[in-house]
Structure formats: C-alpha cells, structure tokens
Amino acid sequence: MPVKLGPAGVPLSCKGRTIVEGMDDIISLGLETMEVQTVRMVAPNHFEQYWQAGVLANKTEFEMNIHGPYYSELLGNRVERGRSLAKIESTLQAARTINARHITLHAGHYGGMSPGSAANEQVANVFAGVVDRVAEIWHDDEDEFPVFPWIKDGTPSKIGIETSGRQELWGSLEEVLEVVNHVEGTIPVLNIAHIHARGHGKMRTSEDYGELFDQVRETIGTKEFYCHFSGVEHRTGNAMHYTQIKKSDLNFEPLAEFIVEDGGWLDITLISDSPLLEHDAMYMLQSIEKSRHRQLERKARENRRRALAAQTGTTPAALAAKEAQQAALRPDAQPTAKPADTATEEKAAPEQEAAPEEAPAKEEKPTKKETKKASKAKAKAEEKNDDVFDFEEEDDDLF
DSSP states (O other): OOEEEEESSSOTTOSSOSHHHHHHHHHHTTOOEEEEEOSSOOOGGGHHHHHHHHHHHHHHTOEEEEEOOSOOBTTSOHHHHHHHHHHHHHHHHHHHHHTEEEEEEOOBBOTTOOSSHHHHHHHHHHHHHHHHHHHHHHTOTTOSSOSSHHHHHSOOOEEEEEOOSSTTBSOOHHHHHHHHHHSTTEEEEEEHHHHHHHTTSOOOSHHHHHHHHHHHHHHHOOSEEEEEEOEEEEETTEEEEEEOGGGSSOOSHHHHHHHHHTOTTOEEEEEEOSTTTHHHHHHHHHHHHHHHHHHHHHHHHHHHHHHHHHHHTOOHHHHHHHHHHHHHTSTTSOOOOOOHHHHHHHHHHHHHHHSOTTOOOOOOOOOHHHHHHHHHHHHHHHHHHHHHHOHHHHHHHHO
C-alpha cells in the first residue's frame, strides 16, 4: 500500500522560495513528493531551478510532479485552443527538465459546446496530441548525449486530466474517465475537493471512497491513483475556493480509514491543495498513521480473543460480549438508561430526605452566641434582684 504525500508548491515554512530548497524542507518533514505549480505561466528564468530540482529528484528518488495552466480553453475555437496548447508546451518542457512523473492539465470551459460525446471526443483528440508531443520531447533522436540521465533511461511523464469543481467546466468524473479510457498515456487526476463539491458534499464516509476508487478501477483498470485533497467551500454543486481541511465539511479521516482498511491494493499519490500546504499534508500523514494504529490494536484484540477462546472452549464473539459488559461496569463508563420505575424512585428520594415522615425530634444544643446571651440575661436578673433588696446601695448610686 504505497502512499506518497506532499504539497502543491514550495512549503510555506521554507525560508527560501526556490524549488530545490522546498524539496529539502519536504524531505526533512518526512514527505515524499511535491507538485510544481506553473498554473499561469512558465518563466524562462525558472529553468535553472528546474534542472537543479531534476538532478536532486533523480539522486534521491524523490517523486516530482507538475501542474499546468489553470486557464485552458481546449474546447474553444482554433485561436483559443492554440493559445492554451502554447502554455501546455512550456509545461511539458519543464516537466522533462524536472523528471516529472505526472503532468496535471485542465480542459476548461465547454465554450460553445454542450456536455456530451461531441465535447468528450474533442477533448480526447487534444489530449492524444499532447501525449504524442510528450513522447517526442522525451525521445528526441537529435539529442545523442542528453544532459539528464532520466531522459535516456526514463519513461515519459503521464498526462493527468483533472476533475473540475464547477458545473460550467468540462471535467466531471464520468467525462474524465471516458476520455482516459480512450487515450493511452493519460490518467485521471482525482481532485477530491472538486468531486465533493460537484456532488453537493457526497464524500463523507469510507464507503463513499470505496465506491469512488472501485468505479475508477472498473472503468480504466488501474491501481495507480494521483489525487488532490483539500478542504473546500461549495454551494449549489460548485466549488467556491479551497480551505484548510479542519474548516471544511470534507473530512480526511474517512479517506484515511479506507486507505488503511481496504486500500491495500492502492498505489496512491496525495497532493495537498490546502492553503496550509505542507501543514495539511502532515495532518493527512498523521491521520493515516492513526488509522493504521487503530487497525493494529483491533487485530491484536481479535488475536487475543481467538487464543483465549481456544483455551477456554468458548467463541471469540462470546468473549467480545463479555468485554463489552465489563467495560460498561467501569466507573468511567457512560451511564446506561434506567427503567422508569427506578428513575421515579430516585427522583422521589431527595424529597423524602428533605422532609422525613415522623422523624424523632432531636435535642438541639444551644449555640455559643445563644449561651452568651443567656449568661448576660441571667447576670442582669441577678443585678435586678440585688436592687430590690439592697436599697442603700441603690440610694448611694443615685445621690
């Protein structure tokens, strides 16, 4: 179950902003891949960074990927299509230089066409030409002594067709799978946030991810998956913008659970599109590790039950039920619901304690204050008695 994770671009925590420095930081974080962003244009002054990144990736077996221009118009007129292919050409050259394994591309708006077989056929024709162009770049007969060893011994980059997140853009999951199924050398790029948004928040449980990956496997027969993941804000079946994972209704834990529990056959690369980039990539890595630990703990409990069942002559199910009963008796266990009669008696108990029937009267001891007050009253009474019988002292006091 190979799983590679990395950010879409240079990490935010990277002090430098070059691709090579970003690769160093990604490797130090324990991540294994990144996706270089050329979403608007490929600047010529970046090619020095590209070949340095390619050399480092080749030596360290670090997986490099690249993202092409966002604003493609492959379903537009001849001029619009030619402009988009010129941008894609620059991305292909950069992909060759950095030894990219995947090149992610978009088709863009439907233009004047409607969703259907005609639009899918035109997109398939365009991407078939892109695949041929990649092969020409990688296998240039005139380049007898290539500077980069991976050009001579490696395989061309795979063209990834990404699912889109808006209804007016070509790229639903079904459209992408149909084109990939007809164009050799292309792969689907499953942008989970886009699929979630177009499906009105459909990716919620591990079963949802099981259905997604089974659908892709049954349609194109692959075990290798290239995916993007991020939180997303969406409305009416359209993605508005990416968010960090913890602030979205798209949770990563169900996908982590599926990868660990049922995804042993997967070879998956996960790219973090989140605004937090490497932070959410690390969060995804930790979620997968937690799911793996839970799986190991569960298997250990099952093995222990089997061993005890064999020794005691009972069944693992009976032992599991007994463990549940013992857990319910623990002090920290959650209280269970009680019968109505018991609850009524407990509710009446405080009232009986507050006003007990025919309780014997108890002799109350006077308080210190009351004792002092009684002593003063007694002394005053004695003084009064003295005044009654001793007239001479009273007369002496008055005159």
